[in-house]
Amino acid sequence: MEPTSLAFRERAAAALEDPVLRTALSRLESGWQQGRARAVAALPEFELLRDAAVAIKDHVLAHLDFYLDIFERRFREAGGVVHWARDAAEARAIALEICRKAGAKTVTKSKSMVAEEIGLNAFLEANGLRVVETDLGEYIVQLAGEVPSHLVGPAVHMTRERIAELFARHHGGPPKQGSAELVAEARRVLRRRYLEAEVGITGANFLVAETGSIVTVTNEGNAELTQGLPRVHLVITGIEKVVPTVEDAFTLLRLLARSATGQEFAGYTTFLTGPARPDERDGPREMHLILLDNGRSAMVGGRFREMLRCIRCGACMNHCPVYLAAGGHAYGWVYVGPMGAVLTPQFAGLERTWTLPHASTFCGRCQEVCPVRIPLPELMRLWREEAHRRHLPPPTARYGLAAWAFLARRPALYRLATRLAVRGLGLLGRRRGRFSRLPLAAGWTATRDFPAPAGVTFHELWKARQRNRA
């Protein structure tokens, strides 16, 4: 997927005028924000859990090769096949090959952000496969020909009316009214697809090194049907998802749903170890795992390493005033909100996405709620430094900064220049106390008055005060 992040400002501005999106995003704010707050308040050891989670993730990242090696061996011993993919193109090619070997016509899929990251659906469809999303939100987004607008709730931007209209168009029949009817209809359609599919594709929330298990978390049980019913199960995930032990996975699981939706635990959590054994009647006959790097191993040794702690809970976006104003689609690529503002430049290139790390007031709420304490503002600032080095922000911003920096480095000249400027503006603004318009300040004065300076600087007043005292 080509990023359209350079249009962030325009798309956010449009989103602000979209009443449907306003309603949807305000629900997110009242629902999941408060849900998390309640869940955290009910768990006295929440902060200790966060510390433990950080320790687990940092330990794994410091020994990633070691744990991936153990995981690979265990996964193989359990009967699975591991495929390593350096980048998105390799991962797509491997996935297609597996589907072809399985003779697949229909592929079911439970929600996977890594699949979105590599643009898997479009690629498989271009190669003649029918891909059916089974997470209700993803399914809706797929029918609409859109991309997810939220990590956990892909269709948070949609209303029930819009969904009813989509379903009627794709499933036939009159538009349904209630949520229960819509869910029942989706279930009816999806149940057929589960049985038709030759390959089921899932992501993985965690990979457990000691057992070779993959862990999936959903609220709909669709991952279980996706991995259990087709003959071949294909897992696609990033290399940073490995944890040492089952106990470690549980530490992170205790944080995941609480941070995401305020649930103590998601509806369905499955540990899956290998395909069906020869004497078992249920389960896939083959199990494949694509482990995607796509720049992650470079992050391990670099300045963005802490980002690899991310467990994709979405708390950062649920609490981000910028995300809640702009909506997910404004971000213009797969990952959205504060975590997306850090990850997207990594995966899609800073030249086409440098606007995202700038789309933050650095208010720090994301870091405050992140279960694995990722210093998201600091990481966004690192991208800003990189963007500054590469001269990516527009010339007006750069020259403005350079002019200010020139003066600020020369205190005596700065004093003189600011004294004159403040005096002039102070005189001009004396009567009204503010300006409705000022040259070079349109970004401010389009919607705000510009408060007039007092007309004399503090440093002048202070000198006078000291003289009077002497």
Next chain:
Amino acid sequence: MPEQPRVALFVTCLVDLFRPAIGLAAAELLEAAGCRVEVPEPQVCCGQPAFNSGDRATTEDLARQTIPALESYDYVVAPSGSCAGMLRVHFPELFDSDPGWKRRAEAVAAKSFELVAFLVDVLGFTDVPGRLEARVTYHDSCSGLRELGIKAQPRKLLGRVAGLELVEMSRPEVCCGFGGTFCVKYPEISTRMVDDKLADAEATGAELLLAGDLGCLLNMAGRAARKGSRLAVRHVAEILAGRLEEPPIAAPREKG
């Protein structure tokens, strides 16, 4: 603690240029609390505009320019959570590969405080001179709140202002949308955020909106003025010091 601590007032560039009354109020509060206040030179700006724009070289230059001016004092105090946060949290981060400057930055960081937190946490001073018959509400500016843990201190001191009634917003901790250059880079989002903030403040029935950071205050006052809101906007130090001769931010200075 020395008997009369020598305090360097780091006045901040915005207070210097826009509203010196805040700096004078800060000095008066510190003096009332028994400090000897000086305004050492050179002090221009803590460097945040450069830091948050990704201009690391300018940020480091400004830190190297500022640190020597502050080193000899017992404390450094700024009437701003975000500038104090820059000194206290970010200055040392700038010099990870320069041990000499890192030590100096850490020493300054350790004795740098936001004004209200300094008065309450370090000096234990609560005997504020301000008096004001008014319903006020207080916005928690982000850096002060999340980098420095400033939440209870301003409320504690406002509680000592005779006549003043503090009414809380439903979400006092949500960003006002200023964010330094954010407010001009993404004015549409910023405006939505400040509108939400003003609506929350107006719903309290307060006549006066306070905060501890002039950046946020200019944003909120500028928007309130444009919308014709009846909310007056001031820095918390003005109220605590009882320094009200200056009209509220963005209000007319002379009768037309």
